[in-house]
Amino acid sequence: MKRGPVRHHAGPMAPVEVRDLSKRFGPVLAVNNLSFDIEAGRVTGFLGPNGAGKSTTLRALLGLVRPTAGTATFGGLRYDQLEHPSSKVGAVLEDASFHPGRTARNHLRVLATTGDHPFERVDEVLAEVGLTEAADRRAGGFSMGMKQRLGIAAALLGDPEVLILDEPTNGLDPPGIAWMRGLVRAQAERGRAVLISSHLLAEVAQSVDDVVVIARGEMRGHGTLERVLGGDEGLSTIVRAQDNARLARALEQAGLPVQSLGDDLLVPGVGTERVGVVAGDAGVYLVGLAPRARSLEQAFFALTGEPTA
Numbered sequence: 001m002k003r004g005p006v007r008h009h010a011g012p013m014a015p016v017e018v019r020d021l022s023k024r025f026g027p028v029l030a031v032n033n034l035s036f037d038i039e040a041g042r043v044t045g046f047l048g049p050n051g052a053g054k055s056t057t058l059r060a061l062l063g064l065v066r067p068t069a070g071t072a073t074f075g076g077l078r079y080d081q082l083e084h085p086s087s088k089v090g091a092v093l094e095d096a097s098f099h100p101g102r103t104a105r106n107h108l109r110v111l112a113t114t115g116d117h118p119f120e121r122v123d124e125v126l127a128e129v130g131l132t133e134a135a136d137r138r139a140g141g142f143s144m145g146m147k148q149r150l151g152i153a154a155a156l157l158g159d160p161e162v163l164i165l166d167e168p169t170n171g172l173d174p175p176g177i178a179w180m181r182g183l184v185r186a187q188a189e190r191g192r193a194v195l196i197s198s199h200l201l202a203e204v205a206q207s208v209d210d211v212v213v214i215a216r217g218e219m220r221g222h223g224t225l226e227r228v229l230g231g232d233e234g235l236s237t238i239v240r241a242q243d244n245a246r247l248a249r250a251l252e253q254a255g256l257p258v259q260s261l262g263d264d265l266l267v268p269g270v271g272t273e274r275v276g277v278v279a280g281d282a283g284v285y286l287v288g289l290a291p292r293a294r295s296l297e298q299a300f301f302a303l304t305g306e307p308t309a
Contacts, residue, residue: 014037014038014039014040014193015038015039015040015074015075015161015162015193016037016038016061016072016073016074016162016193016195017037017038017071017072017073017074017076018034018035018036018037018057018061018070018071018072018073019035019070019071019072019073020033020034020035020069020070020071021033021034021035021057021060021067021069021070021071021072022034022067022068022069022070023053023056023057023060023065023067023068024068029217030053030056030217031053031056031057031060031067031217032053032216032217032218033069033070033218033219034053034057034070034214034217034218034219035070035219036212036219036222038162038193038194038195039193039210040161040191040192040193041188041189041191041192041193042188042193042194042209042210043184043185043187043188043194043196043207043208043209043210044193044194044195044196044208044209044210044211044212045196045198045204045205045208045210045211045212045225046058046195046196046197046198046211046212046214047197047198047199047201047204047211047212047213047214047300048199048213048214048215048220048304048306049199049215049304049306050199052199052214052215052216052217052304053214053216053217053218054166054197054199054214055093055094055166055197056217057072057214058091058093058164058166058197059093060072061074061079061164062079062089062091062093062164063078063079063080074088074089074161074162075088084115084116084158086111086114086115086117086157086158086160087115087117087158087159087160088158088160088161088162089160089161089162089163089164090154090155090156090157090158090160090162090163090164091155091163091164091165091166092148092151092152092154092155092164092165092166092168093166094166094167094170098139098140098142098147098150099139099140100138100139100140100141101138101140102138102139103135103136103137103138103139104126104131104134104135104136104137104139104142104150104153105122105123105126105135105136107139107150107154108122108125108126108150108153108154108157109122111154111157112157115157115158117157117158121157121158121159122157123135125153125154125156125157126153128153128156128183129149129150129152129153129156129183130149130179131146131149131150131153134146143171144170144171145171145172145173145176147171148168148169148170148171148172148176149176152165152168152183160192161191161192161193162192162193162194162195163184163187163192163193163194163195164195164197165184165194165195165196165197166197167197167198167199167200168180168184168196168198169198169200169203177203180207181206181207184196184207185207188209196208201229201296201297201300202296202297205225205229205296208225209224209225210222210223210224210225211223211224211225211228211229213228213229213300213303213304214304215303215304215305215306220303220304221303228299228303229296229299229300229303236266236267236268236269236270236291236292237266237267237270237271237272237274237275237289237290237291237292238261238264238265238266238267238288238289238290238291238292239264239265239267239272239275239279239286239288239289239290240263240264240265240286240287240288240289241265241279241284241285241286241287242284242285242286242287243284243285244260244263244264244265246282246284247265247279247282247284247286248260248265250278250279250281250282250284251265251267251275251278254278256270256274256275256278257269257270264288266292268302269302271291272289272290272291275289276289
C-alpha cells in the first residue's frame with residue numbers, strides 16, 4: 001500500500017485544512033490549537049481516547065459548533081460557505097439518527113430531494129453499503145450495524161469529495177468491520193479524502209495511511225501511521241549486562257530512560273547503537289543487546305497517556 005507524508009501546503013489547498021483550531025466551552029478548553037491537513041486519495045485516522053476532543057473538532061468542521069479561534073475548512077471554505085455541501089462533504093456522526101417509521105429507501109429519497117441529488121443515486125448507494133434487500137424495511141427496526149450502513153449510504157449520496165466517519169465500526173460484527181475497511185480504502189482509491197475518527201486503534205490502524213493523534217484537546221502526533229506509531233521512532237532496546245545496576249546508572253547519567261524488565265533492562269525510545277556506546281564508555285560488559293519495536297498500543301499510550309480500547 002502506498003503511503004506518504006501528511007503535508008501542509010504552501011500551494012494548492014488540501015481538501016480539509018484545520019488551522020490553529022481551538023474551542024472552549026465555558027471554563028473547559030475542549031480543543032487547543034490544532035492544525036492538520038487531510039489529503040485527497042488517502043485515509044486519515046483521527047485518533048484519541050474518549051473525551052480527547054475528536055467530536056468537537058468534527059463538529060467545528062461541519063459548522064455545528066463555532067470555533068473559539070482558528071479555522072476548519074474544505075478547500076479554504078467553511079462548511080456553511082459551500083455551494084452544495086452534501087456534494088462536497090459526506091459525514092456520519094456518532095449520534096446519527098433516522099425517522100423510525102421511514103424505510104431506508106424513503107429516508108435516502110428525502111435526503112436526495114433536500115440535496116438536489118438524482119433519485120438513481122438512492123439505489124446505487126443502497127447497493128454499495130449492502131442494504132438493497134432491506135431497502136423497504138423501516139429504519140426503526142434496523143440493527144445498530146444496519147443503521148451504521150444506512151448512515152454511510154446517506155453520506156455517499158452526493159458523491160462527495162470528502163468523507164468523514166465518526167466511530168464507523170460501532171455496531172458492526174467482524175464481517176462488517178472487514179467490509180468497512182474495504183469501503184474506506186475504495187473511497188480513497190477514488191480520490192476522496194477520508195477521515196475516520198475513532199478511539200479503537202487496532203481496527204483503524206489496518207485501513208489508514210495517515211494518523212492525527214490528540215489527547216486532552218491537544219495534538220500529540222501527526223503524519224504517516226509508521227512515523228507516528230511505529231518505525232524507527234518506535235524502537236526501544238532490551239539489554240542485559242554482567243552488572244545491570246552499573247549499566248542502569250551509566251544510562252541515567254547519559255540522560256537515557258531505563259526500566260527494569262526482569263533480568264533485563266528496557267531503554268524505551270533508544271536504539272541499540274546508542275545503548276552499546278554508553279555501555280562501552282562506562283566499561284560495562286554486555287551479555288545481551290536487542291532492539292524491541294513498540295506495539296501500536298504502546299506507542300499510542302506513550303503519546304496520549306491512555307490505553308487503547
